[in-house]
Amino acid sequence: MTQAPVTVTVTGAAGQIGYALLFRIASGQLLGPDTPVRLRLLEIPQAVKAAEGTAMELEDGAFPLLAGTDIFDDPKRAFEGANVALLVGARPRTKGMERGDLLEANGGIFKPQGEAINAGAADDVKVLVVGNPANTNALIAQSNAPDVPAERFTAMTRLDHNRAIAQLSKKLGVPVGEIRKMTIWGNHSATQYPDLFHAEVGGRNAAEAVNDEKWLADEFIPTVAKRGAAIIEARGASSAASAASAAIDHIHTWVNGTPEGDWTSMAVPSDGSYGVPEGLISSFPVTTKNGKYEIVQGLELDEFSRTRIDASVAELAEEREAVAKLGLI
Ligand SMILES: NC(=O)C1=CN([C@@H]2O[C@H](COP(=O)(O)OP(=O)(O)OC[C@H]3O[C@@H](n4cnc5c(N)ncnc54)[C@H](O)[C@@H]3O)[C@@H](O)[C@H]2O)C=CC1
Numbered sequence: 001m002t003q004a005p006v007t008v009t010v011t012g013a014a015g016q017i018g019y020a021l022l023f024r025i026a027s028g029q030l031l032g033p034d035t036p037v038r039l040r041l042l043e044i045p046q047a048v049k050a051a052e053g054t055a056m057e058l059e060d061g062a063f064p065l066l067a068g069t070d071i072f073d074d075p076k077r078a079f080e081g082a083n084v085a086l087l088v089g090a091r092p093r094t095k096g097m098e099r100g101d102l103l104e105a106n107g108g109i110f111k112p113q114g115e116a117i118n119a120g121a122a123d124d125v126k127v128l129v130v131g132n133p134a135n136t137n138a139l140i141a142q143s144n145a146p147d148v149p150a151e152r153f154t155a156m157t158r159l160d161h162n163r164a165i166a167q168l169s170k171k172l173g174v175p176v177g178e179i180r181k182m183t184i185w186g187n188h189s190a191t192q193y194p195d196l197f198h199a200e201v202g203g204r205n206a207a208e209a210v211n212d213e214k215w216l217a218d219e220f221i222p223t224v225a226k227r228g229a230a231i232i233e234a235r236g237a238s239s240a241a242s243a244a245s246a247a248i249d250h251i252h253t254w255v256n257g258t259p260e261g262d263w264t265s266m267a268v269p270s271d272g273s274y275g276v277p278e279g280l281i282s283s284f285p286v287t288t289k290n291g292k293y294e295i296v297q298g299l300e301l302d303e304f305s306r307t308r309i310d311a312s313v314a315e316l317a318e319e320r321e322a323v324a325k326l327g328l329i
């Protein structure tokens with residue numbers, strides 16, 4: 001071991017994403033093979049026992065990089081000293097629940113968690129919100145953490161990004177490793193816009209390589225945007241291992257940088273780029289270096305792309321308005 005342990009707080013640790021995520025963090029895949037980690041797990045009181053079971057299994061993994069695991073049901077304690085905060089636990093939509101009810105229920109989770117991050121996380125904390133509705137939950141947490149730089153709050157669209165790469169790879173029969181510059185724009189919802197016009201395949205423009213507008217509009221975009229629902233339909237449960245994998249990718253890329261000539265997708269607070277209203281946590285193409293990200297500038301957007309980005313951003317603006325009315329931000 002070459003350095004002091006990095007503290008990683010994971011919420012919803014006893015859930016299905018938590019189960020897939022924690023072992024990969026402990027094995028070094030989140031931060032790299034030289035970085036020891038100390039886990040702080042947050043669960044609701046009813047699920048603490050299950051989290052304790054997962055912690056026993058973590059112990060049984062005898063991971064050389066795992067410096068310890070502590071479990072809490074109090075956000076203030078769970079986020080103490082957190083360098084990385086993975087906000088996975090959320091209130092799922094249940095039968096008869098309106099969108100406003102869902103936002104309100106999640107406000108009850110992400111407001112106190114934002115306050116706890118503000119009160120006790122490390123100065124360099126990086127936050128990734130996975131729990132849905134991820135973008136707006138991130139906005140709620142961020143708004144309640146006024147002393148933490150706003151850009152440290154991000155939401156996950158890396159799963160959508162990876163799904164888009166996989167669909168393109170299948171369509172063209174090329175390895176995923178040949179695909180660069182994929183972008184997801186907007187909200188992590190069915191309105192998201194996976195963009196092939198700026199992506200590259202083996203150095204060639206992806207939309208030109210596909211050369212099939214009908215497939216792009218009628219198959220590629222809806223398949224990526226509705227993949228979560230298709231997995232639920234097939235598996236009887238929502239994506240868990242692929243979501244955990246994308247969360248690992250998101251933080252690993254943020255910390256370690258994007259490769260030369262490539263970028264990734266992250267939902268980050270808008271600085272007004274591409275006409276996205278400032279402050280909305282919307283997905284953009286970003287490059288990362290030395291633990292910081294920058295939104296890729298100067299991409300030309302045609303009418304097709306503009307219309308789709310605007311629709312997804314309009315949905316984010318509506319969600320922001322709804323949580324503002326509820327006094328959550
Ligand atoms: N952004 C993305 O791409 C994706 C997001 N998701 C979302 O991730 C979330 C978690 O998914 P799963 O692990 O499958 O759900 P799950 O229901 O298996 O686990 C959620 C866990 O969170 C815990 N929890 C609830 N409230 C909490 C609180 N206040 N503090 C700490 N823990 C709390 C629950 O006790 C439960 O153990 C869901 O909101 C899901 O919709 C899932 C897949 C992809």
Ligand SMILES: O=C([O-])CC(=O)C(=O)O
Nearest residue numbers: 132159227228229238239
């Ligand atoms: O809808 C869900 O809970 C799962 C989800 O976000 C996805 O798979 O993209």
